[in-house]
Amino acid sequence: MADHQREIETFGSNDDFWLFGYGSLIWKPPPHYDQRIPGYIEGYVRRFWQASEDHRGTPEAPGRVVTLIDRAHWDTLTDHHEPTEKVWGAAYHIPSSKVAEVRTYLDIREINGYSIQFTPFHPAAPLTTTEISFSPPPPNPEPLISKGIKRSRTTSIQGEPNTPIRCLVYIGLPSNPQFLGPQDPDALARKILESKGPSGENREYLFNLEGALKGLSRASGDAHVSDLVHRCRALEARGSGQGGREEVALPKGESIEGLEEAEK
Template structure:
């Protein structure tokens, strides 16, 4: 199962005349920075919560045995911490392929640690994409993550690296840390 959003994303935003764009990362984009950037700053977005509700059929699982990776779910009053990168528009050629399994680019307002704000883009896999797995008990999510593996590696590696990156950002994400606790 796959819902390749690569071409759809390439038509969502026009970068004509734009020299740089802010990108907000809240999952593997925090710790796996395999793209060039011009600037990097811790940031947060409001009204969104990070959840392991997206299936990974192409990176941390397979079509027959999907892993789970994070997406953002709208939640009033929530705050999602992550990392913002100022990138050249051509970086999206790579990122659109990396984030192709159901993720679409959306515009968001980011707040940096110093209080400045900027508009940027964020990849979100909403409930309408074919790879969306939805909510589950955190212990069940941990069990699925423990046994999943795909071309990009073990699913538990993704979870553990994300948890460590969030600690380094000073983020106390109860959902991620609860799943990590069950996994350990």
């Protein structure tokens, strides 16, 4: 435990701070990154098995967001979906001068049950970086193309494809109080459709995740995510005249504009 804490405290001191995002970080990147690389990690399974009380749900009615389950532990569980061999996402490099600020931001963003782990990340080829934050800003900033997503410039960076990069990653471990474990897919889809929190509707998180994954690579889909999207769309189609979008009670107070959802 002491060695792990020491690694957390010193990680990034050699300008090697890389963060792996497998959930909302794919489409809502951290601030101040200067490189973004699509790719994957191995040895984990991505599942909507983490409760969200602070972003896509409330303490009274938690939503559902993704976490990673160690494959060896997943093998001991009963799941309705087969695992993918690779968990696709995006790795972000944070310059050493911004590490402390970004770490504080991430600790707040991931406070609801997530803890810091480390994993080898395999970049996809060709290696690219997507620039969203500029300092100084460009003369003609590109407009938002959807909520939370900006048009981006993509430039090549040097590196060998599939050379592993050690990444920090936030994971809701099975020991954390928000970890729910295996769930019936139909019940899970209904829960996602009915949930809403300060960051917005739970379904938006699910649909954005599927779209973001498809944008990473031809091979970056996730059967668990796509199956939940299919089930939610079917339930929406069978819903009321509002296209299945039933009214969901908001948490007390107004929605927090732009609040980042729990990651992953």
